[in-house]
Amino acid sequence: MNWFALSCVKCQQKLAIGYHGLCSRCNAEIYRFAYCGCCGAELTRDELRCGKCLQQEPAWQQMVIIGRYSEPLSTLIHRFKFQGQFWLDRSLARLLYLAVRNARRTHALSLPDVILPVPLHHFRHWQRGYNQAALLAKWLARWLNIPVREDLLLRTKNTHSQRGLTAKARRNNLKNAFMVQNKLTKCNYRSVCILDDVITTGSTMNEIAKQLRKMGVQHIQVWGLART
Incomplete structure (x- = not known):
């Protein structure tokens, strides 16, 4: 298919x-829901910030998601990510594209200068045969007329799977796992989007966002297919 x-x-x-x-x-x-435009937490109505984010803001400013990681979205993502069904990229990217368009209305989202897919370690990339975040990013870049760069983020550590880990264990697992290439400073990107498939605690995004901030990026968005 x-x-x-x-x-x-x-x-x-x-x-x-x-x-x-x-x-x-x-x-x-x-399962779609009103959510905090910063952390993606479910709310009774769409808001730019929830109480938790007002007290302790994540390392990024905005988040866009399709919905909850539950049926049927969870099955589609699992097939796409773990069962080699890479051809689901277009269908899933279209759902995220519509979520981005909706967030421009509900969360005052402004489009970023570039899309940065979360990288895989080269060994895991070889095992899977593709980076699912990069496949999604290419469709979104095409539809939104935004460049996608796969050469600016590097995964330097072959981390264990995040599934089943506590929030603290996830943070420790990802410590020093990513590196931002020096050529980012020459690109003059002021606003970037980090794109991944599933967002759980946000540990991956926080780790990458901190590295981007050190390189002078001012505005960071997080886009994902689903929030757990």
Whole structure:
């Protein structure tokens, strides 16, 4: 199966518009919610900041997500990330693209200068065969007319899987795991987006954002398919 198929990537029902990837029924089953535009926490209505972020702001300023990491979004992400179904990139990227457009209305989102997909360690990249964040970034860059750079962030440490780790263990696991290439300073990017598939505690994003701040980046956004 690929993105040219005229059937839903979840239930295989025939689609009137094939490139949408997901039928209206499966799309409606995605758990979307009002959220904090900074940390992605679920709220009763969309806000730029929640109480927690007002007290202790993350290392970034804004976040965009599609919805909760639950069915059917969780299954699609798992297939995309762990079952080699790289052709789901277009369908998932389209959902995130729509979330970005919506965030411009609900969270006063301004588009960044560049999209930076979270890198994989070269050994894990070799095992999987692709970087799922980079595949998503290429579609978004095309639709939003924003450059994507895969050469500015480097994963220097082959970390253990974050799944099942506590927030503290996640932070320790990611310590010194990323490096920002010196050529970022020559690009003069003032606003950047870090893109990943699933955001849990935000440890990965915090680690990268801190490195970007040291390089002089002023505004950092986090985009993800789902929030756990």
